[in-house]
Amino acid sequence: MTKLDNIHIDALRVDMEEQLQYKIDQKAKPIGSLGQMEDIAKKIGLIQGTLSPVLNKPVMLTVAADHCICEEGVSPCPVEITWQQCLNFLNGGGGIGLFSKVYGFDLRVVDAGVDYDFPDHPKLIDAKVRKGTRNFYKEPAMTTDECLQALNNGRKIVAQIAEEGSNVVGFGEMGIGNTSPASALLSVFAGVDIESAVGPGSGLDAEGVRNKARIIKAAIEKHGISDNAIENLARFGGLEIATIAGGMLEAASRRMVIITDGFITTSALLAAHAIHSGVVDYAFFSHQSKEQGHKKMVDFLNGEPILNLGFRLGEGTGSAVAYSVIKGAVAMLNEMTSFDEAAIYNTANDGIRIE
Numbered sequence: 138m139t140k141l142d143n144i145h146i147d148a149l150r151v152d153m154e155e156q157l158q159y160k161i162d163q164k165a166k167p168i169g170s171l172g173q174m175e176d177i178a179k180k181i182g183l184i185q186g187t188l189s190p191v192l193n194k195p196v197m198l199t200v201a202a203d204h205c206i207c208e209e210g211v212s213p214c215p216v217e218i219t220w221q222q223c224l225n226f227l228n229g230g231g232g233i234g235l236f237s238k239v240y241g242f243d244l245r246v247v248d249a250g251v252d253y254d255f256p257d258h259p260k261l262i263d264a265k266v267r268k269g270t271r272n273f274y275k276e277p278a279m280t281t282d283e284c285l286q287a288l289n290n291g292r293k294i295v296a297q298i299a300e301e302g303s304n305v306v307g308f309g310e311m312g313i314g315n316t317s318p319a320s321a322l323l324s325v326f327a328g329v330d331i332e333s334a335v336g337p338g339s340g341l342d343a344e345g346v347r348n349k350a351r352i353i354k355a356a357i358e359k360h361g362i363s364d365n366a367i368e369n370l371a372r373f374g375g376l377e378i379a380t381i382a383g384g385m386l387e388a389a390s391r392r393m394v395i396i397t398d399g400f401i402t403t404s405a406l407l408a409a410h411a412i413h414s415g416v417v418d419y420a421f422f423s424h425q426s427k428e429q430g431h432k433k434m435v436d437f438l439n440g441e442p443i444l445n446l447g448f449r450l451g452e453g454t455g456s457a458v459a460y461s462v463i464k465g466a467v468a469m470l471n472e473m474t475s476f477d478e479a480a481i482y483n484t485a486n487d488g489i490r491i492e
């Protein structure tokens with residue numbers, strides 16, 4: 138059976154849009170002058186169905202897996218970096234170990250399919266389906282069952298953090314080789330040609346990028362494109378990508394704020410969107426990744442990146458940094474003085490309306 142049970146995603150509370158806009162326009166500022174922050178504040182109001190939203194206990198889920206597609210020379214990095222970085226994150230290191238502390242996230246590292254036996258750790262979640270996603274140049278990346286298992290693991294993990302009181306989940310990933318499945322999913326779900334969907338990832342040269350495009354193109358020709366989203370995810374995805382996709386669907390069904398990171402977590406959102414398009418209503422695109430295909434993903438999903446810092450690290454680093462803006466947006470809606478409170482008039486001294 139290639140479907141997930143009981144996914145229900147509510148529509149946003151669009152009936153509240155006018156009231157939210159009114160509240161924002163009463164703030165002591167020219168109309169629209171906080172730009173995209175105003176859109177973010179409004180969207181969180183629509184997600185939570187309130188004029189006074191609250192962000193509780195943000196959790197960062199950095200989901201990791203290995204990729205046997207690396208056998209085809211699609212990544213310049215040794216695969217051992219996946220498990221080494223996971224241990225590093227658990228010790229507060231790497232980009233996401235640091236940024237989780239700086240920006241106030243409770244970081245959990247999720248083992249969705251790393252080719253390594255980790256020691257127990259309070260912040261490590263064991264959701265290993267198998268040691269490494271298969272080489273999709275030769276065979277489907279996952280069986281349908283494995284893919285469903287990963288999707289359901291993501292759902293369970295997010296359900297658990299929601300039970301613990303969180304209503305904000307940032308997504309990150311760690312997986313040497315995972316820009317290859319992300320490119321394949323961009324091509325399959327958004328109809329983007331392979332050459333435009335592929336890039337250097339963690340640092341391939343031009344010849345390497347051409348080889349990567351050739352491998353992914355051959356794989357898509359070999360397995361074909363299904364009209365079932367989960368089948369496509371199983372053929373070309375990754376265990377961390379499927380786990381993240383399931384987590385995003387669960388988060389949306391619980392009206393949580395979802396923060397996507399770069400190229401790989403956005404490919405998970407593409408897959409989740411193909412399963413249930415309503416998931417995108419709950420998602421914030423933290424930043425515009427340098428990986429060329431990322432813009433195509435964001436455009437396909439009608440998103441607008443919050444930051445553009447030239448990041449291409451992954452791990453959840455963009456999600457963490459952009460949360461500072463999201464927090465500011467919610468504070469603006471709740472705490473910024475209105476014209477009334479600031480005891481200034483909605484007209485300038487010379488009588489010109491401030492707009």
Ligand SMILES: O=C(O)c1ccc[n+]([C@@H]2O[C@H](COP(=O)([O-])O)[C@@H](O)[C@H]2O)c1
Pocket residue numbers: 211212213214310311312313314315316317337338339340341398399400401426427428431448449450451452
């Ligand atoms: O987040 C991004 O946009 C991003 C872009 C390029 C690479 N990465 C990271 O680099 C790794 C994948 O790169 P690669 O070349 O091994 O496929 C993986 O661990 C990602 O976290 C991440």
Ligand SMILES: Cc1cc2nc[nH]c2cc1C
Pocket residue numbers: 214218222311312339450451452
């Ligand atoms: C050091 C290192 C850290 C990473 N984090 C995400 N991808 C990565 C790739 C490398 C090589």
